[in-house]
Amino acid sequence: MNWLPYSVSSRLPRLSLVAYMVAFFVFLLGPIFIVVAISFTTTEFVAFPPKGFTWRWYERFFDYEPFVNSFIVSVELAVATALLGGFIGIPAALAVVRGRVPFADSIMTFLLSPLSMPLIVIGFSLLFFLSALGLGVSFLSLLIAHTVISVPYIVRTVAGVYRSISPDYEETAAVLGANRIQIFFYITLPMIKPGIFAGMLFAMLISIDNLPISFFFGSYETNTLPVVMLSYLEHQFDPSVAAASSIQLVVAVIGLFIVERIYGLDAMAPAT
Amino acid sequence: MGASSSVGASLELRLEGISKRFGQVVALDRSDLTVEPGLLLSLLGPSGCGKTTTLRIIAGFESPDTGRVVIGDRDVGQLPPNKRGLGMVFQNYSLFPHMTVGENIAFGLKMARVGPREVRSRVGEMLDLVHLPGFEERYPHQLSGGQQQRVALARSLVTRPAVLLLDEPLGALDKNLRENMQFELRRIQRTLGTTTILVTHDQEEALTLSDRVVVMNQGKILQVGSPNDVYEFPHTRFVSEFLGASNLFEGGLAHAGDGTFELAVTHGEDTTVLRVLHDDNVGTGEAMIAVRPEKISLSEEAPDRGNVVRGEVAGHVFRGSYHAYEIEVAGRDDPVFVYSQARSRSGEQVFQPGQAVHMSWDESDSVLLTDN
Numbered sequence: 001m002n003w004l005p006y007s008v009s010s011r012l013p014r015l016s017l018v019a020y021m022v023a024f025f026v027f028l029l030g031p032i033f034i035v036v037a038i039s040f041t042t043t044e045f046v047a048f049p050p051k052g053f054t055w056r057w058y059e060r061f062f063d064y065e066p067f068v069n070s071f072i073v074s075v076e077l078a079v080a081t082a083l084l085g086g087f088i089g090i091p092a093a094l095a096v097v098r099g100r101v102p103f104a105d106s107i108m109t110f111l112l113s114p115l116s117m118p119l120i121v122i123g124f125s126l127l128f129f130l131s132a133l134g135l136g137v138s139f140l141s142l143l144i145a146h147t148v149i150s151v152p153y154i155v156r157t158v159a160g161v162y163r164s165i166s167p168d169y170e171e172t173a174a175v176l177g178a179n180r181i182q183i184f185f186y187i188t189l190p191m192i193k194p195g196i197f198a199g200m201l202f203a204m205l206i207s208i209d210n211l212p213i214s215f216f217f218g219s220y221e222t223n224t225l226p227v228v229m230l231s232y233l234e235h236q237f238d239p240s241v242a243a244a245s246s247i248q249l250v251v252a253v254i255g256l257f258i259v260e261r262i263y264g265l266d267a268m269a270p271a272t
Numbered sequence: 273m274g275a276s277s278s279v280g281a282s283l284e285l286r287l288e289g290i291s292k293r294f295g296q297v298v299a300l301d302r303s304d305l306t307v308e309p310g311l312l313l314s315l316l317g318p319s320g321c322g323k324t325t326t327l328r329i330i331a332g333f334e335s336p337d338t339g340r341v342v343i344g345d346r347d348v349g350q351l352p353p354n355k356r357g358l359g360m361v362f363q364n365y366s367l368f369p370h371m372t373v374g375e376n377i378a379f380g381l382k383m384a385r386v387g388p389r390e391v392r393s394r395v396g397e398m399l400d401l402v403h404l405p406g407f408e409e410r411y412p413h414q415l416s417g418g419q420q421q422r423v424a425l426a427r428s429l430v431t432r433p434a435v436l437l438l439d440e441p442l443g444a445l446d447k448n449l450r451e452n453m454q455f456e457l458r459r460i461q462r463t464l465g466t467t468t469i470l471v472t473h474d475q476e477e478a479l480t481l482s483d484r485v486v487v488m489n490q491g492k493i494l495q496v497g498s499p500n501d502v503y504e505f506p507h508t509r510f511v512s513e514f515l516g517a518s519n520l521f522e523g524g525l526a527h528a529g530d531g532t533f534e535l536a537v538t539h540g541e542d543t544t545v546l547r548v549l550h551d552d553n554v555g556t557g558e559a560m561i562a563v564r565p566e567k568i569s570l571s572e573e574a575p576d577r578g579n580v581v582r583g584e585v586a587g588h589v590f591r592g593s594y595h596a597y598e599i600e601v602a603g604r605d606d607p608v609f610v611y612s613q614a615r616s617r618s619g620e621q622v623f624q625p626g627q628a629v630h631m632s633w634d635e636s637d638s639v640l641l642t643d644n
């Protein structure tokens with residue numbers, strides 16, 4: 001009766017992998033595919049399968065001012081978030097990995113803690129807090145809020161790359177006469193660049209994608225694309241939202257593609 | 273032109289009473305050490321004995337709990353690593369992967385703000401010296417292990433450091449390449465005359481490469497001397513055994529006058545008297561002498577001079593250039609190892625297991641281990 005445990009042990013994982021793949025295609029890629037398909041329908045309402053083919057809903061997207069404005073806000077916010085997050089996250093990551101910092105592990109856990117907090121809680125409490133500080137609903141508040149949730153991604157990727165680099169390189173440079181600043185710019189920075197780049201791109205994606213936090217800071221000037229899309233959906237159900245989704249999707253896919261090329265997506269997996 | 277213009281002023285390096293603890297671990301215990309200008313000294317010892325710590329203290333990456341580091345006649349204790357004017361090569365070379373070979377070697381010169389023309393000529397000079405001319409444009413990952421090693425060496429020497437620190441620089445190379453690089457390293461070091469400290473735990477490497485060998489154990493410097501000195505005249509059992517196979521005899525020591533001592537060794541019923549030369553007047557009592565396996569001769573008949581111990585061949589292997597024997601001595605726990613040179617094919621006597629033999633050696637060929 002040898003074959004039974006053998007075949008179970010070899011088939012079960014394979015079966016569950018197949019099941020997972022099927023579920024992945026049906027429930028994730030399927031709807032995405034449907035949304036993209038719908039965005040080209042010639043009907044006035046969301047219809048699947050789409051009828052005919054038209055760019056009309058994309059034109060509508062670019063004609064409808066709130067979509068365009070919020071898209072610009074989203075992109076500006078994403079870039080600003082990545083830059084501010086990098087400014088805060090990179091030195092923090094370097095210090096935690098190699099600075100002689102007491103309790104480095106605890107600090108790291110602390111820096112990563114926003115990852116495990118419900119976004120809606122962060123958004124709600126930040127709204128109160130920033131209002132109390134007099135910032136209220138503004139681009140700056142939005143930027144602070146998005147930076148709070150993006151910094152962990154930057155810290156994580158930068159720290160990951162930095163940790164994998166032997167301190168010997170920096171020490172070698174020191175013996176060769178480089179001071180701390182020279183070591184950072186000539187040795188450390190070039191070597192951790194992939195991590196910085198990937199972390200900042202991820203921060204951008206997180207920011208562009210975010211709804212629960214952006215929602216709290218919404219105003220005419222500070223609405224992000226996801227917020228506008230949601231409120232649009234409350235009143236109308238034409239395929240332009242599908243077009244907006246597809247545009248966002250393209251942005252995200254390009255971003256992920258770049259991250260994959262320079263850094264490898266595997267390394268990001270635990271962060272999500 | 274040529275390598276001569278790369279010769280830096282070689283300076284003396286002195287460690288005075290250096291101690292270093294990491295928590296409970298004593299990595300270095302009040303160590304003193306002097307490296308004369310231009311010499312190559314190797315730090316030899318088992319893993320964890322404090323070799324790397326010593327280098328890191330010299331380089332300024334660790335600060336000692338006590339003691340001073342003096343280069344030339346300057347106490348460098350307060351200087352950061354980038355101000356000490358040293359060269360260092362790590363075991364994995366740590367060539368900067370994002371720079372070409374040329375940029376790697378030029379790095380130290382750039383930090384010292386040397387002009388581009390001089391940089392170019394000095395980089396070329398160093399590449400010639402390490403036998404890699406024209407490699408400037410390559411990247412480290414395009415080099416073999418031995419070539420990376422040479423580039424790392426060139427990079428550390430191009431700045432004409434006062435002292436060169438090498439932490440197991442050949443440890444990552446395979447055996448053949450390693451022996452090759454030992455000669456290369458020696459040639460380059462001689463050419464430039466740079467005071468050098470080499471860390472190794474390979475005793476053969478230490479003996480072949482160095483002007484001075486320092487044997488360390490558990491944070492202590494046990495003995496300093498020429499390779500010949502530490503090999504032939506170890507002061508302690510540890511040094512004797514660490515530098516190669518060694519036979520130890522224990523017994524009661526008595527002064528026999530005129531720099532000669534007698535050790536009464538008891539093997540079961542028998543007591544054998546072994547004579548050993550020693551200059552200082554050491555006390556009497558329990559003592560130990562050490563004899564290297566290649567110093568012992570085997571014969572069937574008892575020789576009429578020297579120290580003689582009787583035994584029986586327990587094992588024999590032929591190792592190409594010599595025969596290795598294990599000789600059992602009645603009443604003694606460990607076998608005695610004897611290496612006898614393989615001579616011409618005729619006329620050589622090979623002893624067979626089970627055969628009774630006499631082991632003998634000259635009284636000047638054994639050494640009294642004094643501080644244990």
Ligand SMILES: Nc1ncnc2c1ncn2[C@@H]1O[C@H](COP(=O)(O)OP(=O)(O)OP(=O)(O)O)[C@@H](O)[C@H]1O
Pocket residue numbers: 294295297298299317318319320321322323324325326473
């Ligand atoms: N940064 C450190 N923190 C704590 N302990 C350390 C540190 N550096 C070295 N030690 C300890 O100090 C002792 C000496 O270490 P060292 O690295 O000098 O040994 P080594 O002779 O170079 O050994 P190896 O041949 O294995 O490289 C060891 O017990 C080591 O564990």
Ligand SMILES: [Mg+2]
Pocket residue numbers: 323324325
């Ligand atoms: Mg070491």
